[in-house]
Amino acid sequence: MLLRHTPTEVKEREGLTINPAKTCQPIGAMYAALGIHGCLPHSHGSQGCCSYHRSTLTRHYKEPVMASTSSFTEGASVFGGQANLLASIETIFSVYDPEVIAVHSTCLSETIGDDLQQITKKASDDGKIPDGKYVIYASTPSFVGSHITGYANMVTGMAEQFAVSTGEKTEQINIVAGWMEPSDMREIKSIASLMDAKIVLFPDTSDVLDAPQTGKHEFYPKGGVTIDQLRSTGDSKCSLALGCVSAEPAAIALDKKCKVPFETLDMPIGLSATDRFIMALSKAAGKPVPASITAERGRVVDVMADMEQYFYGKKVALFGDPDQIMPLTEFLLDLGMRPTHIVSGTPGLRFEKRMKEILERAPYANFRNGAQADMFLLHQWIKNEPVDLLIGNTYGKYIARDENIPFVRFGFPILDRVGHSYFPSVGYSGAMRLIEKILGVLMDQQDRVALEEKFELVM
Amino acid sequence: MDTQNINLLEGREKQVYEKTAGGAEIEIACDKTSLSGSVSQRACVFCGSRVVLYPVADAIHIVHGPIGCAAYTWDIRGAVSSGPELHRLSFSTDLQEMDVIYGGEKKLYKSLVELIDQYQPNAAFIYSTCIIGLIGDDIDAVCKKVAKEKGIPVLPVHSEGFKGTKKDGYKAACHALMKLIGQGSTEGISKYSINILGEFNLAGEAWIIREYYEKMGIEVVATMTGDGRIDDIRRSHGATLNVVQCSGSMTTLAKDMEEKYGIPYIRVSYFGFEDMSKSLYDVAQHFPDRPDIMEKAKEIVRDEIRKYYPEMQKFKAALTGKKAAIYVGGAFKTFSLIKALRTIGMSVVLAGSQTGNKQDYKNLKEMCDEGTVIVDDSNPVELSKFVLEKEADLLIGGVKERPIAFKLGVGFCDHNHERKIPLAGFIGMYYFAKEVYESVMSPVWQFAPRKGGLR
Numbered sequence: 001m002l003l004r005h006t007p008t009e010v011k012e013r014e015g016l017t018i019n020p021a022k023t024c025q026p027i028g029a030m031y032a033a034l035g036i037h038g039c040l041p042h043s044h045g046s047q048g049c050c051s052y053h054r055s056t057l058t059r060h061y062k063e064p065v066m067a068s069t070s071s072f073t074e075g076a077s078v079f080g081g082q083a084n085l086l087a088s089i090e091t092i093f094s095v096y097d098p099e100v101i102a103v104h105s106t107c108l109s110e111t112i113g114d115d116l117q118q119i120t121k122k123a124s125d126d127g128k129i130p131d132g133k134y135v136i137y138a139s140t141p142s143f144v145g146s147h148i149t150g151y152a153n154m155v156t157g158m159a160e161q162f163a164v165s166t167g168e169k170t171e172q173i174n175i176v177a178g179w180m181e182p183s184d185m186r187e188i189k190s191i192a193s194l195m196d197a198k199i200v201l202f203p204d205t206s207d208v209l210d211a212p213q214t215g216k217h218e219f220y221p222k223g224g225v226t227i228d229q230l231r232s233t234g235d236s237k238c239s240l241a242l243g244c245v246s247a248e249p250a251a252i253a254l255d256k257k258c259k260v261p262f263e264t265l266d267m268p269i270g271l272s273a274t275d276r277f278i279m280a281l282s283k284a285a286g287k288p289v290p291a292s293i294t295a296e297r298g299r300v301v302d303v304m305a306d307m308e309q310y311f312y313g314k315k316v317a318l319f320g321d322p323d324q325i326m327p328l329t330e331f332l333l334d335l336g337m338r339p340t341h342i343v344s345g346t347p348g349l350r351f352e353k354r355m356k357e358i359l360e361r362a363p364y365a366n367f368r369n370g371a372q373a374d375m376f377l378l379h380q381w382i383k384n385e386p387v388d389l390l391i392g393n394t395y396g397k398y399i400a401r402d403e404n405i406p407f408v409r410f411g412f413p414i415l416d417r418v419g420h421s422y423f424p425s426v427g428y429s430g431a432m433r434l435i436e437k438i439l440g441v442l443m444d445q446q447d448r449v450a451l452e453e454k455f456e457l458v459m
Numbered sequence: 460m461d462t463q464n465i466n467l468l469e470g471r472e473k474q475v476y477e478k479t480a481g482g483a484e485i486e487i488a489c490d491k492t493s494l495s496g497s498v499s500q501r502a503c504v505f506c507g508s509r510v511v512l513y514p515v516a517d518a519i520h521i522v523h524g525p526i527g528c529a530a531y532t533w534d535i536r537g538a539v540s541s542g543p544e545l546h547r548l549s550f551s552t553d554l555q556e557m558d559v560i561y562g563g564e565k566k567l568y569k570s571l572v573e574l575i576d577q578y579q580p581n582a583a584f585i586y587s588t589c590i591i592g593l594i595g596d597d598i599d600a601v602c603k604k605v606a607k608e609k610g611i612p613v614l615p616v617h618s619e620g621f622k623g624t625k626k627d628g629y630k631a632a633c634h635a636l637m638k639l640i641g642q643g644s645t646e647g648i649s650k651y652s653i654n655i656l657g658e659f660n661l662a663g664e665a666w667i668i669r670e671y672y673e674k675m676g677i678e679v680v681a682t683m684t685g686d687g688r689i690d691d692i693r694r695s696h697g698a699t700l701n702v703v704q705c706s707g708s709m710t711t712l713a714k715d716m717e718e719k720y721g722i723p724y725i726r727v728s729y730f731g732f733e734d735m736s737k738s739l740y741d742v743a744q745h746f747p748d749r750p751d752i753m754e755k756a757k758e759i760v761r762d763e764i765r766k767y768y769p770e771m772q773k774f775k776a777a778l779t780g781k782k783a784a785i786y787v788g789g790a791f792k793t794f795s796l797i798k799a800l801r802t803i804g805m806s807v808v809l810a811g812s813q814t815g816n817k818q819d820y821k822n823l824k825e826m827c828d829e830g831t832v833i834v835d836d837s838n839p840v841e842l843s844k845f846v847l848e849k850e851a852d853l854l855i856g857g858v859k860e861r862p863i864a865f866k867l868g869v870g871f872c873d874h875n876h877e878r879k880i881p882l883a884g885f886i887g888m889y890y891f892a893k894e895v896y897e898s899v900m901s902p903v904w905q906f907a908p909r910k911g912g913l914r
Contacts, residue, residue, distance in 0.1 A: 024527025048503025
């Protein structure tokens with residue numbers, strides 16, 4: 001009963017955040033950077049940040065996560081971290097030999113005013129960056145946004161610092177991945193391949209954070225978008241950004257720099273959002289939707305129809321990150337469920353606006369994001385109006401246990417289960433998986449609490 | 460990059476030593492921050508103080524800074540409590556850009572007041588993170604003010620991440636505890652009493668240890684900090700002896716208490732039959748006028764070893780000749796692990812620590828077999844290299860080492876945060892042996908390429 005400390009009465013808090021539903025920008029930048037082939041993410045700050053981010057990503061993906069640190073000391077914090085970063089760049093290229101170093105800042109380096117652009121330029125001018133190798137950067141102070149904005153910033157950095165426009169457009173479509181799992185990125189590529197659409201997906205953590213057992217420790221596993229592919233994004237005929245918070249800024253940057261028109265879509269989670277993605281991709285590629293995809297969709301709708309009685313009217317509390325929350329809420333509505341309490345620590349106007357649209361179908365829903373939109377508030381809401389299902393990352397397990405609510409793990413981080421990084425949540429197969437998971441916990445609960453005489457074989 | 464054919468990081472030569480016959484004296488350069496640009500396994504000052512103080516269960520712990528530091532340390536390891544669980548909630552001032560510009564003192568003050576009104580805790584610890592050190596919030600003043608208004612100890616923990624290494628965080632934690640000690644009444648405390656220091660009650664380990672001492676007839680005044688309580692800590696200066704396990708973190712406090720209150724301390728270890736027994740005897744020896752305490756200690760050791768020894772032989776038979784690589788936080792833990800591994804027939808081919816000092820490494824050299832590699836502040840490249848070169852069958856480490864071991868196709872034992880079962884005490888040695896056995900002998904390795912599976 002860990003959370004017996006949560007009182008029912010909701011009081012406005014002025015400063016305090018309790019049990020956050022978000023974390024800080026640098027970890028998002030680190031995750032995004034791992035989606036470039038041969039890239040070593042670099043944390044420009046003190047050792048702890050890098051260590052925490054690596055630990056958290058390691059726990060979530062169960063994979064070795066490599067990243068280096070500027071190892072700030074008191075001296076660096078007073079005199080600036082330029083010397084540390086320059087030394088780091090030299091050390092990294094000579095010892096770890098990556099293709100790219102993706103530097104992100106921390107609250108520490110931001111506050112002392114280190115200018116990553118200027119320092120990287122100096123490194124280049126001083127000849128510290130070997131030919132054919134690159135250093136990119138993103139500004140990710142921890143006191144702004146969340147891990148999601150950090151991800152968006154690093155992906156934007158990739159677009160801004162790699163894309164080149166040769167003046168000749170290709171048939172290629174850029175797909176900017178919002179924060180999703182390696183399995184999701186694999187699924188997007190698979191859908192595009194089924195449709196015969198020529199795409200470049202970035203970032204791409206598949207085959208990086210779900211690498212096979214080889215008996216070796218591969219510092220740079222085989223996956224990840226290559227530099228050549230990133231350069232080519234400037235000549236692509238268009239971009240599809242999957243997520244208005246974590247992916248759209250990169251698409252905007254590409255449009256600005258290389259005149260690549262873009263369309264922003266919800267991350268393809270659930271039926272409707274996947275439909276829109278499939279149609280948009282089909283249109284952009286000028287290719288029809290293949291029968292196999294149509295059939296897969298048909299199977300999802302069939303299962304939804306078969307099981308509608310179990311979903312209808314069930315109240316759901318969910319928490320997590322914007323680009324996942326938006327389509328997930330829509331999917332819950334499509335299933336006939338009632339998304340009742342929704343919390344996301346990540347602030348953002350685009351997010352709020354889109355949620356407002358989605359929640360027109362659920363005017364009863366409590367929704368809050370940004371400051372004090374934490375799991376403590378979510379728990380209080382649940383105490384006041386109980387729900388039938390909770391969806392969110394691992395930290396939700398405390399609430400689920402205390403309130404005896406069926407719980408589906410979804411989002412980041414998931415520290416106590418496997419599967420999330422191996423099976424997709426996007427596309428029709430992802431929708432099917434979500435249905436299976438939701439139905440599984442709802443029915444398990446029904447069996448668990450059924451009175452002896454009401455315990456049945458067929459449900 | 461193939462991690463097997465890699466040279467040592469430049470500037471790290473002095474932190475790696477291989478014991479050879481007639482080899483050079485060991486002169487490991489420790490106490491250094493990691494080289495800029497290295498993939499270090501180390502953390503920061505804040506991490507040090509947070510992990511040490513966090514198990515004090517009836518206090519609130521507020522992380523003053525941007526959200527990350529609080530988020531990553533939210534319930535970071537299962538330091539369990541027999542009562543309140545305030546420590547497992549994550550409180551943060553979640554500083555935003557404007558706070559960084561205008562200062563976070565007001566936000567801290569409001570947060571503290573809100574929390575204390577809500578929970579009526581027995582004390583509050585305020586951790587200052589990197590950013591606080593830079594923007595210069597006077598957290599001491601805020602703490603003082605709130606302490607006065609609310610009538611509970613409100614303790615600043617100066618743990619700005621960049622101001623040193625994890626060890627400095629331990630010191631900051633000890634300083635905060637020292638402010639509590641001496642505030643309570645020592646009336647009624649037995650002459651035969653101890654404090655247990657540097658035991659964090661992961662998976663209930665402090666309970667096991669406490670029970671042994673209590674069975675011996677010794678009063679345990681405070682456990683610092685596992686399953687810790689503010690009132691116990693406040694009167695802990697009434698104990699006769701301090702028993703320090705995690706030497707890296709709590710020796711500072713033991714020394715301070717010795718200086719201020721004249722309480723002597725001893726270093727112990729609860730890992731392995733050998734060190735666990737010694738820990739009980741060493742404490743018993745401290746009370747020579749009560750031979751019954753020593754008698755009781757002997758009885759416990761006898762009974763416990765008798766209980767677990769036969770089972771252990773099964774593990775030993777299977778594990779004899781297997782090799783282990785150790786890379787953990789504290790050096791003292793490494794000593795125990797080497798002994799414990801020997802008990803089950805395993806040798807050690809790599810021994811490393813994140814926070815060892817010169818003397819620790821000298822001792823390590825004494826203990827290790829020839830050919831053993833000794834490292835300070837290692838990184839994944841080195842670890843992989845040595846594990847493969849030395850053909851280890853097991854890696855003992857922390858969170859970040861686990862998937863590396865598994866990728867290499869060797870067994871793993873977590874000796875840090877992710878422990879579900881206790882490894883301390885006699886029963887802990889049994890669990891340790893069982894865990895090592897199960898991991899090393901797991902049928903999965905037959906499928907791993909290195910052990911002859913499909914390539």
